[in-house]
Each structure stands twice: as C-alpha cells, then as structure tokens.
Amino acid sequence: MEQYNLIIILGATASGKTKLAVQVADALNGEIISADSRQVFKRMDVGTGKDLQEYTINGKNIPFHLIDILEPGERYHVDAFKNDFYQAFEKIKALNKMPILCGGTGMYIHSLLQNQTFTAIPVNQALREQLERLSKEELISELQHSQHIDHVDLSSKKRLIRALEIVDYLTDHQLETIERPEIKPIIFGLKNEVEVTRAKILKRLDERFASGLIEEVEALIRDGISKEMLVFYGLEYKFIVNYLDGDLTLDELKLKLGIAICQYAKRQNTFFRKMEKDGTNIIWLDASASPNHLKQLVLEKVSITGN
Numbered sequence: 001m002e003q004y005n006l007i008i009i010l011g012a013t014a015s016g017k018t019k020l021a022v023q024v025a026d027a028l029n030g031e032i033i034s035a036d037s038r039q040v041f042k043r044m045d046v047g048t049g050k051d052l053q054e055y056t057i058n059g060k061n062i063p064f065h066l067i068d069i070l071e072p073g074e075r076y077h078v079d080a081f082k083n084d085f086y087q088a089f090e091k092i093k094a095l096n097k098m099p100i101l102c103g104g105t106g107m108y109i110h111s112l113l114q115n116q117t118f119t120a121i122p123v124n125q126a127l128r129e130q131l132e133r134l135s136k137e138e139l140i141s142e143l144q145h146s147q148h149i150d151h152v153d154l155s156s157k158k159r160l161i162r163a164l165e166i167v168d169y170l171t172d173h174q175l176e177t178i179e180r181p182e183i184k185p186i187i188f189g190l191k192n193e194v195e196v197t198r199a200k201i202l203k204r205l206d207e208r209f210a211s212g213l214i215e216e217v218e219a220l221i222r223d224g225i226s227k228e229m230l231v232f233y234g235l236e237y238k239f240i241v242n243y244l245d246g247d248l249t250l251d252e253l254k255l256k257l258g259i260a261i262c263q264y265a266k267r268q269n270t271f272f273r274k275m276e277k278d279g280t281n282i283i284w285l286d287a288s289a290s291p292n293h294l295k296q297l298v299l300e301k302v303s304i305t306g307n
Contacts, residue, residue, distance in 0.1 A: 011190030035103025
C-alpha cells in the first residue's frame with residue numbers, strides 16, 4: 001500500500017518552488033497542480049510570476065493545472081480551489097501519474113491538509129461590515145455564546161469575524177458533506193536566509209519591470225478591469241495602480257513594492273510555521289542548494305517514505 005499519493009512543494013516567493021517541482025515531475029512522471037491564488041487568472045502573467053517557460057525541461061512540457069483558468073475581474077476563494085484541486089488530483093491519478101502541488105498560498109495548502117468544511121460557507125458582506133464596528137473583546141463575547149465552532153484564533157479580528165460569519169450561516173443552514181478522495185501527502189518546504197530572499201525578490205522585481213509589468217497592468221485596465229479589482233489582487237497590481245494614478249513616482253514604486261514583497265515573504269513563512277504548529281510535518285530544504293541536489297533530496301525522501 002502506498003504511503004503517499006501527493007507531493008507538496010511549498011515556500012515563500014522567489015524560493016524556487018516551480019523549478020524544483022518541474023524537476024521532480026520530470027523524474028517521477030508527474031503533473032503539477034498550482035497552489036497560487038493569483039496565477040489562476042489569464043493575462044496576469046508578469047505580475048503573478050507565472051514563469052511558464054519553467055514548465056519545459058529537457059525538451060519536455062510538464063503538464064500543469066489551475067493556471068489560467070479564470071478571466072481577470074473574477075474572484076477566487078479557498079473552497080473553489082479545493083474543488084478544482086480534487087478534480088485535477090483525480091484526473092492525474094487516473095493517468096497513473098504523481099500529482100505535485102506547488103505554491104506559496106499557504107491558506108490553500110492548509111485547507112487541504114485540515115479538510116475544513118467551513119470553507120464552503122459564503123461571505124456575508126453586510127454582516128462583516130456590521131461586525132467590523134465591534135471591538136475584538138465584543139467579538140469574542142459574541143462568539144462565546146455559540147456552540148458551532150471551536151479553536152478560533154482569538155488574536156485576529158479578521159478570524160473572529162469569519163468565525164461569527166460561520167456561526168450566523170449555520171443558524172439557518174446545514175453544511176453538505178462532500179466525499180473527497182483521501183490525500184496522503186509528503187511535504188517539502190524551501191527556505192532561504194532572509195537576506196538571500198530579499199536579494200532574489202529585488203532581482204526578480206527588476207526583471208519583471210523589464211518584462212512589461214507596468215504595461216501588463218495598463219492593458220488590463222484598457223480591457224475593462226476596474227482599478228478597485230486590480231487593487232484587490234494585491235501587491236504588484238495595487239502599487240502599479242497607485243503609480244498610474246500619479247500617487248507614486250517610478251522610483252517610489254520600485255522601492256515601496258520591493259519592501260512590500262519582502263514583507264509578504266515574511267508573512268508566508270510565518271503562515272508555514274503556523275501550519276507546523278497545527279501538526280503539519282514539513283521537510284525543510286535549503287533553497288540555496290543546487291537544483292539538482294534539491295531534486296535528489298526530494299527523490300530520496302519520496303523513495304524512502306514510499307517503500
């Protein structure tokens with residue numbers, strides 16, 4: 001009986017996840033499932049760092065899933081990701097290939113490992129706006145009256161509001177139980193020293209500006225994507241909208257965006273540590289090692305675990 005049926009490769013931005021995942025897929029006859037909340041959108045290539053050329057190795061194209069599946073302007077969320085993931089997972093397994101989940105959106109990966117049913121509960125914007133007016137202490141008091149959910153992170157107002165949103169939904173609705181195939185993952189994480197991460201982020205950002213990052217955002221606006229939606233899509237799009245509106249000079253844009261991406265990488269690593277505290281076993285690898293060495297380390301672990 002196989003001990004695993006899914007390889008997960010996670011890490012902060014600019015850690016080299018895709019390159020490693022492609023090498024492992026090549027060695028193990030695998031296909032890649034993306035765990036990236038923004039690469040699902042078409043025509044958002046430079047800003048999301050798709051680097052699609054990396055999926056070609058030794059003249060062979062490695063198949064990938066959950067990239068370029070939605071139009072810009074649409075929204076994507078955890079439950080949609082889970083549904084799409086399991087469809088891709090079953091399709092890959094039916095081909096007798098190895099699924100390799102690769103990405104840096106920790107919330108998506110964590111949702112699969114925890115298998116939380118609450119991700120299917122929709123957003124209630126009116127309730128959120130109402131709860132936003134309450135203090136953290138008032139939110140905790142409201143939550144203590146409910147028996148529906150446990151283990152809420154009481155330190156985060158955002159999570160308290162989401163918990164109360166869930167409570168409100170469950171008052172009048174019953175959650176449908178969805179049968180999912182069992183996943184048995186082996187999880188690898190790529191980690192760099194902070195200064196190495198920073199240098200890689202800034203170098204890659206320069207390359208993205210040279211590759212038409214600003215022009216990509218201008219084209220999306222011409223295509224009718226609202227600036228508000230682009231800001232919703234996060235860092236690169238938010239800062240470039242500010243630049244195009246004249247709120248930032250080009251030098252300010254590059255400086256502030258670089259700082260923001262470095263801060264985002266720090267938050268990603270913080271989330272991965274939280275996953276470990278929740279019981280997720282992550283095998284950490286030194287991202288500064290050579291790609292071939294990293295591949296060999298993964299293959300050795302997979303072979304040992306799978307026997």
